[in-house]
Amino acid sequence: VSSAGLPRAVEGQAPDVFRNGGWVPMRSYRDDDEVDFAIVGTGAGGGTLTCKLASAGFRVVAFDAGPFWRPLEDFASDEKEQQKLYWQDERITGGADPIQFGANNSGKGVGGSTVHFTMLTPRYRPEWFKSRSLLGYGVDWPLAGKTSSRTTRRLRTCCRCPVLSRIPGAAGARGIPGGRTN
Amino acid sequence: MTPFRTPYVDYDVLAKWDTPSWDDQTREVLRKRLTEVPARRFFSETEWQTLEAVCARLVPQPERSDPIPIVPWIDEKLHHNWRDGFRYDDMPPLREAWRLGLEGIDHESRRRFGTDLRSLPEADQDTVLKAIQAGEVGGAVWARLPAQRFFTPSS
Numbered sequence: 001v002s003s004a005g006l007p008r009a010v011e012g013q014a015p016d017v018f019r020n021g022g023w024v025p026m027r028s029y030r031d032d033d034e035v036d037f038a039i040v041g042t043g044a045g046g047g048t049l050t051c052k053l054a055s056a057g058f059r060v061v062a063f064d065a066g067p068f069w070r071p072l073e074d075f076a077s078d079e080k081e082q083q084k085l086y087w088q089d090e091r092i093t094g095g096a097d098p099i100q101f102g103a104n105n106s107g108k109g110v111g112g113s114t115v116h117f118t119m120l121t122p123r124y125r126p127e128w129f130k131s132r133s134l135l136g137y138g139v140d141w142p143l144a145g146k147t148s149s150r151t152t153r154r155l156r157t158c159c160r161c162p163v164l165s166r167i168p169g170a171a172g173a174r175g176i177p178g179g180r181t182n
Numbered sequence: 183m184t185p186f187r188t189p190y191v192d193y194d195v196l197a198k199w200d201t202p203s204w205d206d207q208t209r210e211v212l213r214k215r216l217t218e219v220p221a222r223r224f225f226s227e228t229e230w231q232t233l234e235a236v237c238a239r240l241v242p243q244p245e246r247s248d249p250i251p252i253v254p255w256i257d258e259k260l261h262h263n264w265r266d267g268f269r270y271d272d273m274p275p276l277r278e279a280w281r282l283g284l285e286g287i288d289h290e291s292r293r294r295f296g297t298d299l300r301s302l303p304e305a306d307q308d309t310v311l312k313a314i315q316a317g318e319v320g321g322a323v324w325a326r327l328p329a330q331r332f333f334t335p336s337s
Contacts, residue, residue: 075207076207076211076212077203077204077205078208078212083264086267087267088264089265089267090267091268092268092269092270092271093269093270093271094270094272098270098271100268101267101268102267
């Protein structure tokens with residue numbers, strides 16, 4: 001939606017996040033169309049998955065609770081103002097040692113928290129993949145060694161190429177910031 | 183309480199106004215914040231005054247002849263129900279927590295000193311606030327609202 005509350009990404013196009021007032025093509029579907037995948041949430045996980053599936057030729061619809069931002073027009077260089085990018089709805093936390101979720105570690109809008117990730121992307125150190133065994137907390141990942149570095153490389157590649165309009169047949173949510181490949 | 187002293191005495195963020203650091207969107211946001219301070223919409227008059235008294239002790243601004251408004255922005259946040267993205271399961275929802283908490287502050291103030299917080303001398307106000315921070319409180323309100331959770335900023 002736009003700041004006026006109207007849907008922005010409709011009728012086969014979506015905001016071009018790199019140009020004021022610009023648009024990029026985006027396949028859209030009617031409510032009664034049959035699709036292969038419906039993805040809830042367009043952040044680092046859902047947005048990337050949408051991109052990969054659509055690029056592979058699947059019919060994909062992606063949902064997000066928040067706006068489809070135009071960063072160049074909608075964002076100010078101001079910490080209080082950018083709170084509108086955060087997930088502010090209530091999530092309940094409890095237990096003996098409840099986690100403080102915080103607001104700014106998740107996002108609400110197309111792109112999710114990647115909209116305000118501030119280009120901070122800590123690389124996983126090898127020992128973190130075996131944190132339970134080696135460090136005594138968390139859990140061991142089912143990934144390690146070469147798998148993790150290959151996975152990391154693939155993720156890094158697809159997370160930095162959000163401009164799906166150049167991929168024939170691409171569909172789904174767009175405008176996931178994080179840089180572009182060209 | 184120890185007065186806050188900025189280590190950046192020469193820094194003025196508004197000096198960025200006409201520099202490349204700010205664009206038109208940023209200037210508009212800051213212009214509105216400086217000139218359009220929100221009116222009271224969420225708190226009652228009494229709640230507002232209690233919160234003013236709290237802010238005057240927690241973030242005193244003796245060096246400013248024209249203090250930066252704080253309460254109007256909290257009121258605005260609650261008016262729009264801009265929450266923090268999560269809630270502890272032993273806490274009421276944000277708006278209810280604020281109403282209860284401000285009521286509880288005056289309860290604790292009356293329990294200890296016989297009058298509302300805003301009517302107390304500063305030293306007694308500090309005693310009340312420290313008691314809430316430490317969870318050393320009594321009465322029905324604080325049975326419904328964990329005092330230390332209320333006092334601790336959630337984000």
